[in-house]
Amino acid sequence: MxxxxxxxxxxxxxxxxxxxxxxxxxxxxxxxxxxxxxxxxxxxxxxxxxxxxxxxxxxxxxxxxxxxxxxxxxxxxxxxxxxxxxxxxxxxxxxxxxxxxxxxxxxxxxxxxxxxxxxxxxxGPGLPPAPPPEEVGPRSGPAHTRRRDRAAISHHYDVGNDFYALVLGPSMVYSCAVWADEGTTLEQAQTAKLDLVCRKLGLREGRRLLDVGCGWGSMVIHAAEHYGVRATGVTLSVEQAEFARKRVAEAGLDDLVEIRVQDYRDVADGPFDAISSIGMAEHVGSERYLEYARILHGLLRPGGGLLNHQIARRPLGDEAAYRVDEFIDRYVFPDGELAPVGATVSRLEEAGFEVRDVEALREHYGRTLRAWVTNLEENWRQAVRLVAPGRARVWQLYMAASALAFERNRIGVNQVLAVRTAEDGGSEMPRTRSDWLS
Structure with missing residues (x-):
């Protein structure tokens, strides 16, 4: 029956x-x-x-x-x-x-x-089925050591640049885009986001930019090409770095852009005029966040600015009750953690930053994720050939569920603009939003 x-x-x-x-x-x-x-x-x-x-x-x-x-x-x-x-x-x-x-x-x-x-x-009888091979196995030792962070980043990013190109499109930007209207394309929206970051930081020719978690190099390439900055991008992903260096060379920007496989904690050639951290701070962890903020503060010259673009969760009545999502932790972002935007602002201020602006882009991320899901589903057979069916299914589920999470206000994403003020209280940051919206 x-x-x-x-x-x-x-x-x-x-x-x-x-x-x-x-x-x-x-x-x-x-x-x-x-x-x-x-x-x-x-x-x-x-x-x-x-x-x-x-x-x-x-x-x-x-x-x-x-x-x-x-x-x-x-x-x-x-x-x-x-x-x-x-x-x-x-x-x-x-x-x-x-x-x-x-x-x-x-x-x-x-x-x-x-x-x-x-x-x-x-x-039928039987023991629990073994988890699919894409699942991260048991992890030992404290989270967010250099070794463990390298392993976590490799799990997520070193799955093939061709697969990411298929999902993300030619921009190779893996963070929330900024959509002007219904007619905006994904490429236009990602370019708008990169340009918004540059304007918020007041970038101009001759300035030094550090991009923490530079991915495939899109931010440093855009900043060098359109604003004339000397840019350094750091990533823990070997595959990302190789791809980014090739893009830099093809754009003829070798004299302005350097890509390193390096932990941000090991950057020692500051000061920089500006720092961008776009979709990277989610990997830092709550116990390390103040250290992260203090390191970036120390790498800036007085008057220099930080643009911290980061996903945020809703605050809980009892913050000790926060638990990392099991699916995300085991299949997508091992050891990733989300914090409320208020906690992020507090940690940046504790590290010495003056927070100048917070902009919420929650609805923009829902639309960005839906665009990535469409890219994946329209190229499903190729995706499966590139990374195996299980990995493709991980991404489909993760991105679709995340799109809904942003749309239903379970999580958000914010750009926090902060400055390391000079001793006299001065800075070269844009004075009002109209300075970077014009």
Missing amino acids: ADAAPRIIDLAENVLSRPFPLRVRAWDGSEAGPPGAPALVLRRRRALRRILWRPGELGLARAWVAGDLTVEGDLYEALDRLSGLFWERPEPAAGAPSGARHALEVLRRPATYRLVRSVLALT
Whole structure:
């Protein structure tokens, strides 16, 4: 009898204590769930075993990455419907069990136990399936040491420049673009973002710029080409550096731009007139953030400016309760951490900076991510050839879910403009926003 899907819906609703928001289509051809909703397709029995052994977001993610589970219909709508079960659940009250513990408690109830036995009869016996190979293995030692940071950056960025070119487009900019209107292209929006950073920092010919986490060199190339600065870009990714150096040479900017494989903590040839840090500070970690801010402050000459472009999370009532997203930590950004924008501003001020401006670009990032997802899906076969199916699925899920997170105001992104003021309180920063918007 083909009845796996209704049993799965039954189990999910017992565990979640609410209606399951998607249809379910199981490996035996059965289907159940709300009409018209996107379908969660369990292609193999193993998908259910992954979810049963690790209830919640990580079990679903592992099934997705392994290709055991997929979505038929609008992926964004499916993730939006699931968000109430995982990402938008209220924080547990003091003393209440966490989401995972609650699921385990429900699974121990006699009625649920009988239902689980029924489902297990369909999935077959077996130990937990091994995680897909794209998952980061156990990590030892403290986070954010130089060695561990190099490994984390390599996991995320050293997956092939051709793959990133396919997703990001010719700009090779891996951060939030700035969209002027509906007719703006991704390339135009990324150029607008780079130019906005240059104007905020008041760059001009002869100035020295340090770009921390320079990626594939787009910021330093733009600054040198259009503003005449002497730019140094540092990255921990060998593949990024090789690609960036080639771009610099092709642009004829070898006399103005230097690309280094170097930890920002090891930069010792300051002072610089300006520093840009675009989408890098998320890798620093809360325990190291003040150190990061103090190092950048020390690398600036008095009067010089910092543009810190960084994703932010919403503050919690109890900051000690913050936990890194399991899927992101295991598959996307190992050891990455998000902080509220207020905490970032406070750390920069504690390090000696004067914060001059904070600009929120949250909606812009949702649109940027959707553009990247479109690029990936339109070139899916090529992407799979470049990085293997599992890695391509990681990126599809990560970017689509992140787009919704920005659009639903679960996370944001901000450009914080700060200055190392001179002893007399002076700086050469633009005086008002109109100076960089004109």
